[in-house]
Amino acid sequence: MKKTITYFFFMFLMCFTLEAQMQTTSKIKLARVKYSGGGDWYNDQSSEVNLLKYVNEHTTIQTEPIYEFVDLATDNIFLYPLLFLTGHGTMNLTDAEARRLRAYLENGGFLYIDDDYGMDASIRKEMSKVFPNQKFIELPFDHPLYSAHYTFPNGLPKIHEHDAKSPQGLGLFHEGKLCVYYTYETNPSDGWADPDVHHDPPEKREASLKIGTNIIVYALSR
Secondary structure, rough: OHHHHHHHHHHHHHHHHHHHHHHHHHEEEEEEEEOOOOOOOOOOOOHHHHHHHHHHOOOOOOOOOOOOOEEEOHHHHOOOOEEEEEEEOOOOOOOHHHHHHHHHHHOOOEEEEEEEEEEHHHHHHHHHHHHHOOOOEEOOOOHHOOOOOOOOOOOOOOOOOOOOOEEEEEEEEOEEEEEEEEEEEHHHHHHHHHHHOOOOOOOOOHHHHHHHHHHHHHHHOO
16 A cells, blocks of 8 residues: 555656646757667767757747757656657567656657657557557648648658658547657658768758657647
């Protein structure tokens, strides 16, 4: 009984901390998620910096354009309103990490996942630990995310070619609200990186930065 009371008090404290951070932090950060399993969670560290600079210049949202990571094995995830997860290969979640991530998402946090290539199977498997009763569903083109700041009438833009499939923007929800957005077969975050990293043409980089802006604007205005 004592352990149960302690756990619920701890979760209340974490949720209160997240709510306070989301209401009082003046400059938004996009924290990179560090996970286990072998995927290169740390790749392309210029990506978030460039996106946050773009958001700062093209919206009224104040951002802090730095690269910062957070470990899913710690409670520091509750210090950020937005998390970003990417990489190649696989990721693993422990039961404790899945519970922590679910608590974060159910109390106002938002997770953006971008498959950098090869992560799809493990993303779907591991996120089913977070929301066991859900599967990813594709967002319709008229979902508010696609018009949150810039208009994407045809949904998610195609940035990088992986397996000649159409790009998909998929979601998981809490109480009817999108809390996990997952991009597959497009890889917008590669387009955020410095131009000499992936050598994307200017129009692709612009599209990737615009959809990234929409993700942040939507996440903060739900």
